[in-house]
Amino acid sequence: MLKNGIECLVRNRNSKAIITLSSSSSRRRCIALRNLCSKTQTQKEAATSTARTVPRERAECVVIGAGVVGVAVARELALRGKQVLVLDSAPTFGTGTSSRNSEVIHAGIYYPPNSLKAILCVRGREMLYKYCYEHDIPHKQIGKLIVATRTSEIPKLIDIMNRGIQNGVDGLRMIEGSEAKRMEPELQCVKALLSPVSGIVDTHSLMLSLVGEAENHRTTFSYNTTVIGAHLEGNNICLHVSETKHLEEWNGRCLLHPELVLIPELVVNSTGLSALALAKRFDGLHSGVVPSEYYARGCYFTLSNTRISPFKHLIYPIPEDGGLGVHVTLDLDGQVKFGPDVEWIEGIDDISNFLNRMKRELCAFKCSC
Missing domain, CATH: 3.50.50.60 (FAD/NAD(P)-binding domain)
Incomplete structure (x- = not known):
């Protein structure tokens, strides 16, 4: 006892x-x-x-x-x-x-202007880069592309850029699909929003x-x-x-x-x-x-059977309901992951709640591409 x-x-x-x-x-x-x-x-x-x-x-x-x-x-x-x-x-x-995430350092683009999330994300990103640099934490500012794959998505992309600018995110720039393809030859899109201050970090x-x-x-x-x-x-x-x-x-x-x-x-x-x-x-x-809770499971797919990563940047689609959509993330070793998808979950048992063991919270799959 x-x-x-x-x-x-x-x-x-x-x-x-x-x-x-x-x-x-x-x-x-x-x-x-x-x-x-x-x-x-x-x-x-x-x-x-x-x-x-x-x-x-x-x-x-x-x-x-x-x-x-x-x-x-x-x-x-x-x-x-x-x-x-x-x-x-x-x-x-x-x-x-904390050990089941994409390890992305977000710029602060998506949140409503003047919201606490927007303020803390922008300030926190600056503080995190500073902390990682001063304490020799493995990290890399690789940048992110948010892409419009259809012309109908361009107005949403412009809205995202304007929101990011209002939030104080530096360096945001709209680029044409041709420039995005030069940056990422495997990428197909009509326009993209470049966020140079986005990055990745070794969370452990x-x-x-x-x-x-x-x-x-x-x-x-x-x-x-x-x-x-x-x-x-x-x-x-x-x-x-x-x-x-x-x-x-x-x-x-x-x-x-x-x-x-x-x-x-x-x-x-x-x-x-x-x-x-x-x-x-x-x-x-x-x-x-106490706010209401909404649980969802997200699955990541790992790209295997390749020695060289086909991507150099984080690549995100236009956000969807329940998340930022299935996107491309990289870790510091160059491993590529696609995800997460979203599957809403009804209810969690008490033992999982107490022990913080949401076993269905995340799963990973490997695909040979």
Whole structure:
């Protein structure tokens, strides 16, 4: 049991302590938190009966989820002097959508002008290139072509260019099909929008760097540790924590019992595809602040039996409902992938939600061309 594995090891003059969360009999993890060994006394009954007799500990900042967003948030908080604990149900970082994507650095073209997505994408792209350069993260600014294959698509392409310009994307240029073919001999189109600031990045190297920096600034990562829900007590969010291995044995019918209740000053829910499902299990959180979820599976097709890539740029069609359409992406080794397609999915079971294991989220096929 997790609660039996909590052991106070050090308490210094600043009331900081280190405890160990034992996620297995042979493996212990030390978690550094401020005031972690001081038990809290609540003034009113806990919102959930299962949490009444569970050990409680305080924390300063808890980030749920160790994907690329979670580790980036943890790093930033740690750099600002915060004591940070990152919880993830998997055995290591970046096992969900962060390791199942096209690794594209987007320019910020598609989003509505002045929207938060547009602002953050443009600023984030600039910051990401800077971070990769300064930390020697493998990346390449290879550029992207958004193509119109029919004359009827040209007005949409012009709209996309104007939107990108409004968003502050530099270097956008409309080119004729003949120029696009000179750039990409295997490409057939009538017009194309060139985005020279688009690129690709090695996501694992990026996450490894972020994790290392976070750990160097006293962030602690507790893997195989799952947040199964939470409840509100006044202004506090009380997180219900359990060992992942116990959840894997859950039959989905009986009541889930947390082994530890964490009471952080700040909580960041960064669990990727599980974020909305987890937020809905925060008892006392107004349902109106949790958006509706829509799940889709995307498949990528890998181009094989070729030593030299037929493409040098990212190539995208006109966007379609549910995504940016089946496009051509390259990795840093020159491997070509086509995808993703879109298949909408009805419902995800609770165990997949908790463990962030959307097994149907992504599949890959190889084709000989």
